[in-house]
Amino acid sequence: MKLKQWLALGCACALSLSLAGCGSSGSAVYVQSVETLSNLGGIAPGDRFAGLVVSENVTEIEKDGDKAIAELLVKEGDDVKEGQELFSYDMEELQLALDKQLLEQEQLKASIENFKEQIEQLEKERKYAGTKAKLQYTVQIQSTQVDLKEAELNLKTKENEVKKSQDLLENATVVSPITGRVQSISENGMDNYGNPLPYITIQQSGAYRVKGLIGELQRGAIVEGDRITILSRTDDSITWGGTVTLVDYTNPSQGSDYDRYYGMPSDEMTASSKYPFYIELDTTEGLLLGQHVYLQLEVEEGQTQYPAISSSFICYEEDGSTYVWAEKRDKLEKREVTLGEYNPMNDKQEITAGLSLDDYIAFPDGELCVEGAPTTHDQPEEAPMEEGEVA
Numbered sequence: 193m194k195l196k197q198w199l200a201l202g203c204a205c206a207l208s209l210s211l212a213g214c215g216s217s218g219s220a221v222y223v224q225s226v227e228t229l230s231n232l233g234g235i236a237p238g239d240r241f242a243g244l245v246v247s248e249n250v251t252e253i254e255k256d257g258d259k260a261i262a263e264l265l266v267k268e269g270d271d272v273k274e275g276q277e278l279f280s281y282d283m284e285e286l287q288l289a290l291d292k293q294l295l296e297q298e299q300l301k302a303s304i305e306n307f308k309e310q311i312e313q314l315e316k317e318r319k320y321a322g323t324k325a326k327l328q329y330t331v332q333i334q335s336t337q338v339d340l341k342e343a344e345l346n347l348k349t350k351e352n353e354v355k356k357s358q359d360l361l362e363n364a365t366v367v368s369p370i371t372g373r374v375q376s377i378s379e380n381g382m383d384n385y386g387n388p389l390p391y392i393t394i395q396q397s398g399a400y401r402v403k404g405l406i407g408e409l410q411r412g413a414i415v416e417g418d419r420i421t422i423l424s425r426t427d428d429s430i431t432w433g434g435t436v437t438l439v440d441y442t443n444p445s446q447g448s449d450y451d452r453y454y455g456m457p458s459d460e461m462t463a464s465s466k467y468p469f470y471i472e473l474d475t476t477e478g479l480l481l482g483q484h485v486y487l488q489l490e491v492e493e494g495q496t497q498y499p500a501i502s503s504s505f506i507c508y509e510e511d512g513s514t515y516v517w518a519e520k521r522d523k524l525e526k527r528e529v530t531l532g533e534y535n536p537m538n539d540k541q542e543i544t545a546g547l548s549l550d551d552y553i554a555f556p557d558g559e560l561c562v563e564g565a566p567t568t569h570d571q572p573e574e575a576p577m578e579e580g581e582v583a
Contacts, residue, residue, distance in 0.1 A: 240486045273368065
C-alpha cells in the first residue's frame with residue numbers, strides 16, 4: 193500500500209475516532225489510552241511473533257520443457273546432498289529426438305552442398321551467355337546464394353540442438369548442485385496465479401537467516417538495523433540474537449504457497465498484504481533449517497520508550513508549538529508536548545516530552561475540546577442511522 197493510501201487510511205481512522213472520540217457521553221469528552229493508541233499498528237518490545245529459519249541461498253532447478261520426466265527421485269522437505277540425483281529424463285524419448293535431429297542435420301548439409309554446386313554451375317554458364325541472359329543468370333545465382341545462407345544458419349541452429357540433446361542424453365539424470373533441503377517441486381511449472389515456477393527449489397544448508405512477516409498496519413514498526421531476539425518455541429531459555437538486514441516491501445505476500453509451506457497460512461481473498469523481513473543471525477549454532485521460532489524486538493538497557501500516536505491527535509499553535517488535549521483529574525486540558533521522530537509508514541508521531549503511556553487523550557475537536565471539559569473513558573454509542581441513510 194502506498195504512503196498516500198496509508199495517510200488516507202489514517203485520516204479515515206482519525207475521522208472515525210473524532211466521531212467516537214469527540215462525541216460525548218452527556219457533556220463529557222471521550223478520551224483514549226495513550227498506551228493503546230501507541231500499540232495500534234505497532235509491535236511492542238515484549239510482543240512475540242512467528243519466525244522461520246530459512247536458507248540465505250536458494251537454488252532453482254529448471255527442467256527442459258520439451259523433454260518428458262521419467263522419474264522424480266525426491267519430494268518436498270527432503271534433505272539432499274551436493275551431487276545427489278533429483279530426477280531423470282525419458283531416455284527413449286531423448287534418443288528418438290536426437291536421431292531425428294541428426295537426420296535433419298545431414299539433410300541440411302546435403303542441401304548446402306547442392307546449393308554450392310548450383311552456384312558453381314550457374315557461374316560457368318554465365319561466362320558464355322549473352323548480355324541479356326547474363327542478367328538472368330546473375331539473379332538466379334543471387335537467389336541461390338540466399339538459399340545457401342539460410343541453410344547454413346539452419347545448420348548452425350540444428351548443430352546446437354544436437355549438442356544439447358547429446359548433453360541431455362549423457363546427463364539424463366539431473367543432480368543437486370548444493371547441499372540443502374527441497375523447498376518446493378512444481379509439476380506444472382505454474383503457481384495458482386499462472387506465474388512461472390522452477391521445477392525444483394532447494395534451500396542451501398549452513399547459511400541460515402530468519403524470516404518474519406509484518407502486516408500492512410505494522411509498516412514501519414520494524415526497520416533495518418533493529419535488534420531481534422530469536423526464541424525457541426519449546427524452551428524460552430534458548431535464544432539467539434540477530435539484526436534486521438532487509439524489510440522487503442517490494443514482494444508482499446497474500447497467502448502464497450510459499451508462506452503456507454512455512455506454516456504462515458492466510459486467506460488470499462480477505463487477508464491484507466504481509467511483508468517479509470529477514471534477520472542476520474549472530475550465530476546459527478543449534479538452529480535447524482525450517483525450524484519455527486518466536487521473534488521479539490530487543491530494547492537496549494536504559495533506552496527510553498516514548499509514546500507514538502497518530503499525527504492526527506497533534507495540534508499546532510501559530511508559533512509552531514504543539515499540544516494535545518489530555519485528561520487531568522477527569523478534566524480536559526491543553527497540554528504542550530515535544531515531538532520526536534515521525535514514521536510516515538504508519539503515520540505515528542513520537543512524543544518525547546509532555547505525554548506518557550499512562551495518559552489519556554481526546555481527538556481534537558474545535559467545539560467539544562475546551563479547557564476544563566469533563567472526560568469519560570466510556571466510548572459513546574454510534575448515533576442511529578436516519579431512514580434512507582447509506583452506511
